[in-house]
Amino acid sequence: MTVAINCEETGKKLQEVFPGSVISTGKADIVVDANKLLEVAGYLKNTAGLDFDYLTFVTAVDFLDYMEIVYRLVSLKHNQSLILKTRCYDRENPVVPSVVSLWRAAYYQEREIFDLFGIKFDGHPDMRRLLLWEGFVGHPLRRDYL
Amino acid sequence: MEIIRPPVFTPQEADLAEGQLINSFYAQCTSQIPDPDRWLEEKLQRNLLLTTVDTAIAWARQRSIFPLMFGLACCAFEMIGMAASRFDVSRFGMDIFRWSPRQADLMIVAGTVTWKMAPAIRMVYDQMPEPKWVIAMGACAVSGGTFRESYSVVPGINHILPVDVYIPGCPPRPEGLIYGITQLHAKMIKGTIDNPNLSLK
Numbered sequence: 001m002t003v004a005i006n007c008e009e010t011g012k013k014l015q016e017v018f019p020g021s022v023i024s025t026g027k028a029d030i031v032v033d034a035n036k037l038l039e040v041a042g043y044l045k046n047t048a049g050l051d052f053d054y055l056t057f058v059t060a061v062d063f064l065d066y067m068e069i070v071y072r073l074v075s076l077k078h079n080q081s082l083i084l085k086t087r088c089y090d091r092e093n094p095v096v097p098s099v100v101s102l103w104r105a106a107y108y109q110e111r112e113i114f115d116l117f118g119i120k121f122d123g124h125p126d127m128r129r130l131l132l133w134e135g136f137v138g139h140p141l142r143r144d145y146l
Numbered sequence: 147m148e149i150i151r152p153p154v155f156t157p158q159e160a161d162l163a164e165g166q167l168i169n170s171f172y173a174q175c176t177s178q179i180p181d182p183d184r185w186l187e188e189k190l191q192r193n194l195l196l197t198t199v200d201t202a203i204a205w206a207r208q209r210s211i212f213p214l215m216f217g218l219a220c221c222a223f224e225m226i227g228m229a230a231s232r233f234d235v236s237r238f239g240m241d242i243f244r245w246s247p248r249q250a251d252l253m254i255v256a257g258t259v260t261w262k263m264a265p266a267i268r269m270v271y272d273q274m275p276e277p278k279w280v281i282a283m284g285a286c287a288v289s290g291g292t293f294r295e296s297y298s299v300v301p302g303i304n305h306i307l308p309v310d311v312y313i314p315g316c317p318p319r320p321e322g323l324i325y326g327i328t329q330l331h332a333k334m335i336k337g338t339i340d341n342p343n344l345s346l347k
Contacts, residue, residue: 017164
């Protein structure tokens with residue numbers, strides 16, 4: 001089984017490499033600024049000692065004040081995992097950078113999040129609805145739907 | 147080695163033997179052949195079956211339904227259970243589940259139908275040759291079930307297809323499905339050649 005990496009240490013390290021990128025660190029998660037997500041994710045994937053080469057899932061949570069996108073990263077080499085989060089405060093036109101260029105596994109899940117939450121992923125090769133049909137009004141998994 | 151030769155007849159002797167054989171056949175022909183049904187009772191001898199072409203064809207249709215292999219959700223497992231050895235739907239002449247809609251005449255919609263799936267189901271239904279019947283199996287196919295208020299589920303497949311028999315349950319037991327099929331039989335036997343879908347009266 002994978003072991004969760006020490007997020008406080010990793011958060012400090014990320015803050016040193018990318019100043020202003022880490023918003024907060026918890027026991028098991030790191031919240032990063034959406035503008036620097038792609039740099040941080042690339043660093044987590046390609047740095048020796050971290051090597052997060054496997055993306056388990058991408059999902060999103062609606063907290064009404066903001067929407068949070070959650071990535072679970074796993075390093076198959078070091079057998080450790082990390083929960084990476086980013087926040088999106090704009091409800092009208094939410095945009096977050098896509099990580100498809102780093103982890104191909106995000107392709108369909110980002111499309112699903114776009115379908116059900118309305119969050120656009122900048123840099124996704126094919127950003128359109130996945131589960132619902134073209135012409136559907138609204139984003140059903142948002143808290144204010146219905 | 148001694149060779150056993152057949153006895154040699156003169157032509158006259160052969161003609162005589164042949165004449166005797168023919169005479170014996172001839173004697174059998176002139177005597178009356180006994181009736182093979184003589185052992186039957188008097189009542190059965192006067193028996194007569196009269197039916198209409200409609201009834202005969204409806205009976206044949208009813209006894210050889212070819213259902214379409216078509217499962218959408220958990221109801222499909224009850225349908226598989228019905229087809230397998232324990233409940234054995236072969237008793238009703240539904241031996242083979244067909245993979246192709248072009249060879250099927252019964253569509254058992256077993257499970258939740260989403261709006262995204264609806265065009266595919268309609269296309270499969272349109273590909274089936276006439277006459278065809280549809281069974282809505284389970285609460286979801288009947289009315290949308292627990293997902294009726296949902297944004298993505300069709301609230302009852304009668305919105306997109308004509309349905310013959312509704313089988314409620316979540317999911318219905320194989321016995322329930324078999325009961326629904328017997329109800330469909332009762333409907334099919336009332337059909338005619340030009341109108342196989344006459345409704346139950």
